[in-house]
Amino acid sequence: MEFTFTPEEERFRHELRAFLAAQLPADWSERDFLGDVSRDEQRGVDDAVTRALAGKGWLALPWAKQYGGLGAGHVQQAIYTEETAYMRMPGGGGAGVASVGPSIQRFGSRAQQEQYLPRIAAGLDRWCTLTVEDDAGSDVAAMQTRAVRDGDEYVISGAKTWVSGAERATYGLLAARTDAKGAPQDGISTIIVPMDAPGVTVRPLDTLAGERDLSEVIFEDVRVPVQHMVGRENAGWYQMQTASDLERSGVGAISTAKANIERLVEAARDDDSLIGRNPSARYELADRWIEIQVGFNVSYRVPHLQAQGQQPDQEAHEAKLYGSELTQRVANTGMHLLGLAAQAAPGSRYAKLAGAFSQEYLRATAATVAGGTSEIQRNLIAQRGLGLPRD
């Protein structure tokens, strides 16, 4: 048992920190946390960081070298996630690196691999994944968006929602129904859709914290060549279920929580009245700190097992569940500590910590929903992990 990192991993961490210090504006993480970043600045930094990452070969860090990556180990990937989350780094590989690339590597044709993968690794194309629908939330396989074969083309109609990064994406990897007979899982295919294809409309969603990263994407008789299908027709659901071998530590949530609690601890040290008026908040801070340490262990267990050639599934769901609920506890603790002023939004002269926790509190509601709700995580832990019977 060893709770330290190897010298190579430590070197990578230091190199990454130096990189982030050089690439991000000096006060970036603080300003981004406070919401004091304009949309244009956000995009500018995002572009610059993404280009710089590509220049170092880090954009597709986990991919095999043949696809333009560095073949990084799982623990190294988790360190990357931890450090970039801590600094609130914008940009990076996004869905292209995390899910589309691995899917094309595994199931795509040689032509698809040659066409798309180098451009993802070079930061030239951004991707989104087009999977979830309004009427099929956690029940993903119930999707109704259709891709109907018409000669050498698919004709796509329907709508996807809660899509991350759609506004800036060049391509989307769409999951659509290609067969309505039989079980819902048996009629789904994955298809590459250029986001500028006629009939594709991206409508940003207004979310609780005022961020505009999520969109609805509408397809009105969108035509794409049949060669855009990835893998086999009607096998899309099973392809999506095949877990990629990328790290699944969920350590980003823990790292963000750590940065946020550090902000609160610092505020409490600077302003005695915060805890003086509210002694129970002091214990909450201590509890959150302890929970963050628990979270790092639970998260790093996942890449540790992956590095041994195992496929930790239950463990990854435990980490996701734990990290997302911790995110909300941290937000609650921040609001508790800041008292009446906690509700004051950024811009209010009565806000504490510039009102940032009011935004964190709103953002945190998504943590236990996005990427699979806590209820789904618990179901998966119990059924797949512990072998409890499905209804």
Next chain:
Amino acid sequence: MDLGLNEQQELLKNAAREFLENECPESHVREMEEDERGYSPVLWGQMAEQGWQGLLIPEQYGGVGFDFLDLTVLLEEIGRALVPGPYMSTVLGGAVPIIEGGSEDQKNEFLPKIASGELIFTLALTEPSARFDEQGVQCAATVSGNDVTLNGTKLFVSDANVADYMVVAARTGKGVTLAIVAKDQPGVTVTQLQTIARDKQCEVVLKDAKGQLLGAEGAGWAILEPVIQKYTVAEAAYLVGLAQMDFEISVDYAKERVQFGRPIGSFQAIQHKCADMVTDVDGSRFITYKAAWCIASGQPAADTQMAVNMAKAWTSESTRRVVAHGQQIHGGIGFTKDYKIQLFYRRQKRAELAFGDADHHRELVAQQLGI
């Protein structure tokens, strides 16, 4: 980063599990609840034959010379099997203080006999004030040469009823002072307490009791600090094993118990409890091992202290959540004494309280955070 056990630890764990499944079944745990001594000399001897009492004791004193991380692995198994008796009292409360603060003569006199199972020890630290800090030690001591005379009451002293010796924390004008005190003498009166775990915690009244100095007069707390750290992590490790077993029993039960024509484990209400249990057990295990690793690998003192406090703060409450879920999943039979799950529930509370509950350690964490 390596969260797995090494080969030696795997062997120790597997051997301990197999041995305890055979030698310390549920029936033995129940029997010892009713037993006046609370332990089986036969089992005690078998444990010594396997080197358990001497696990931490250097080979030159008749021990095995393993490190604290190895002991943590064994304690998890001891918690899993709810092994009754003075194992922790003797190893953490006797051998460790002597290793930390004993003279060469004391080490030669006591450690080989602890390792061989001949001697049972315990640590008499807490008093009616029920504090685990230095100020809690008020029992009076006077020192003359190597001899110590003690007057006061020590409370919640585990296994004092069967101990041959006690390491007593007392106070002189120079501060906290430790003494090794033979129990079998006129100045020592031991009374068993009735506790919910039916373990053998005792009141120990000292009236001009005689003992020998352990470490220098006034140096007692410095010796006790690493002892308390280790004992605290040991209790956390015991809790991890206890909670793991409670969880396994509960999941098995959820798969077997049929209500409304289906196993209750098919209900999401039960499934989600089980998912929370495993997340809590796993979280407890790694933060406990992190603290044990800090101790075993000699990490910086501040890091180690923080890790120990965090481990006990977390496991004290997370394992309470686990055993509470265990009770709920078992429904009515959970609160009958016939069924085994309650054995875990009652013992969890003992270990939760031992060496500081979550409040105690949370306060220390807050202090170390500078708030």
